Amino acid sequence: MDTERARRDFPVFTGAADDPIYLDNACQTFRPRQVIEASDEYYLNYPACAGRSVHRLATEVSIKVDETREKISKFIGSRSPNRVIFTKNCTEALNLVAKGLSLGRGDAVLTTDMEHNSNHVPWIQLARTKGIIPKIVETPSDGIFDLESYKRMMSREVKIVSFAHTNNATGTSVPAKEVIEIAHDRGALVMLDGAQYAPHSKVDLDRLDVDFYAFSVHKMLGPSGVGVLYAKEELAADLEPLIVGGGAISTATYDKVEYLPVPERFEGGLMNYSGIVGSGAAVDYLESLGMENVAEHDAALNSLVTEGLKDLDEVSVLAPVDPQLRGSIFSFNIRGMSSHDVAMILDQMGGIMIRSGMHCTHPFFLTRRIDGCARASFYVYNTLEECNRFIEAVKKIIHDFST
Numbered sequence: 001m002d003t004e005r006a007r008r009d010f011p012v013f014t015g016a017a018d019d020p021i022y023l024d025n026a027c028q029t030f031r032p033r034q035v036i037e038a039s040d041e042y043y044l045n046y047p048a049c050a051g052r053s054v055h056r057l058a059t060e061v062s063i064k065v066d067e068t069r070e071k072i073s074k075f076i077g078s079r080s081p082n083r084v085i086f087t088k089n090c091t092e093a094l095n096l097v098a099k100g101l102s103l104g105r106g107d108a109v110l111t112t113d114m115e116h117n118s119n120h121v122p123w124i125q126l127a128r129t130k131g132i133i134p135k136i137v138e139t140p141s142d143g144i145f146d147l148e149s150y151k152r153m154m155s156r157e158v159k160i161v162s163f164a165h166t167n168n169a170t171g172t173s174v175p176a177k178e179v180i181e182i183a184h185d186r187g188a189l190v191m192l193d194g195a196q197y198a199p200h201s202k203v204d205l206d207r208l209d210v211d212f213y214a215f216s217v218h219k220m221l222g223p224s225g226v227g228v229l230y231a232k233e234e235l236a237a238d239l240e241p242l243i244v245g246g247g248a249i250s251t252a253t254y255d256k257v258e259y260l261p262v263p264e265r266f267e268g269g270l271m272n273y274s275g276i277v278g279s280g281a282a283v284d285y286l287e288s289l290g291m292e293n294v295a296e297h298d299a300a301l302n303s304l305v306t307e308g309l310k311d312l313d314e315v316s317v318l319a320p321v322d323p324q325l326r327g328s329i330f331s332f333n334i335r336g337m338s339s340h341d342v343a344m345i346l347d348q349m350g351g352i353m354i355r356s357g358m359h360c361t362h363p364f365f366l367t368r369r370i371d372g373c374a375r376a377s378f379y380v381y382n383t384l385e386e387c388n389r390f391i392e393a394v395k396k397i398i399h400d401f402s403t
């Protein structure tokens with residue numbers, strides 16, 4: 001992949017020596033000019049609503065929304081655009097399923113001990129309000145998902161398995177195909193939280209046969225505040241919408257409501273049209289790079305950084321150490337230092353931006369008695385040179401501050 005060429009598409013990089021070294025891509029990515037222009041195009045040329053008014057501007061927005069749904073559908077290997085529901089982020093998509101399924105007392109949900117709070121807290125809430133039973137697959141100390149303990153946890157009460165496809169703290173992925181086959185054999189549904197997988201690797205959801213798949217477009221070059229829930233139509237038809245109101249209803253009397261068909265029934269209220277249009281451009285951009293090239297590029301940077309730091313006595317890498325198992329994520333601690341201090345010093349010393357703390361996976365860190373970690377995460381515009389500067393900056397911090 002021609003990173004230097006790609007970088008020229010990102011206005012945030014000016015070519016100056018003080019350009020940001022942004023390694024916080026697991027949180028949110030930068031946007032190329034093509035995405036910014038597509039989002040602006042909405043405000044400049046057809047700043048109206050979709051799916052309601054019949055005038056020409058509204059029709060244009062409706063067409064753009066449909067086109068984007070189609071693009072995203074193809075991008076994720078969905079057999080129909082009707083399986084693509086726009087949300088404001090991955091969190092909303094996960095909540096939509098958790099709260100939309102008719103789960104009740106005694107029904108179990110199976111997650112892992114490493115879920116992001118967005119795929120943990122909704123189930124805890126449902127345990128309190130509806131009496132469902134959250135069950136948790138434990139991860140061994142090597143950080144790698146244990147298929148055998150998963151099989152053991154798959155009891156008859158489990159109605160849905162809901163796992164992060166790729167974990168945001170360790171970077172490890174679950175073997176999605178096996179997980180789904182085992183769950184389906186035992187009559188359970190599967191939702192995957194693809195927030196950290198979809199931006200970095202090709203997904204083929206039809207082939208995976210997953211029931212629900214959630215991700216955020218702002219983690220894959222798209223505008224802030226756009227997420228997607230992929231849902232099989234027959235399952236979506238039975239989901240209770242999370243947000244109800246205008247735009248989601250075909251008719252209503254004073255005491256009854258008829259919803260629009262899937263997917264519109266889940267898109268109540270005016271949407272983030274500019275963001276949706278920009279999301280289409282983000283997907284186009286990623287396709288022009290090639291998702292195989294994106295995965296290879298991210299992995300190469302992760303290998304470089306891991307090689308540069310893993311053998312230092314003062315550095316502990318959040319397991320597994322092998323970068324091939326951690327996609328685009330390098331999480332670590334420096335002996336005697338808090339991760340927030342490491343992150344702040346990196347920013348002040350070298351304009352290097354990473355994430356620190358517990359990464360919204362509090363239970364994972366609290367049970368292991370680890371006070372969080374620093375996380376560098378890589379994407380299409382990061383270069384080998386930036387990674388070398390990151391390695392040197394970490395070494396300097398160790399030299400100056402580590403105990």
Ligand SMILES: Cc1ncc(COP(=O)(O)O)c(C=O)c1O
Pocket residue numbers: 026027089090091092116118119164166167168193195196216227
């Ligand atoms: C694995 C995972 N799931 C869910 C989310 C939530 O994404 P968002 O904040 O975009 O809703 C994140 C965000 O970092 C994540 O890493």
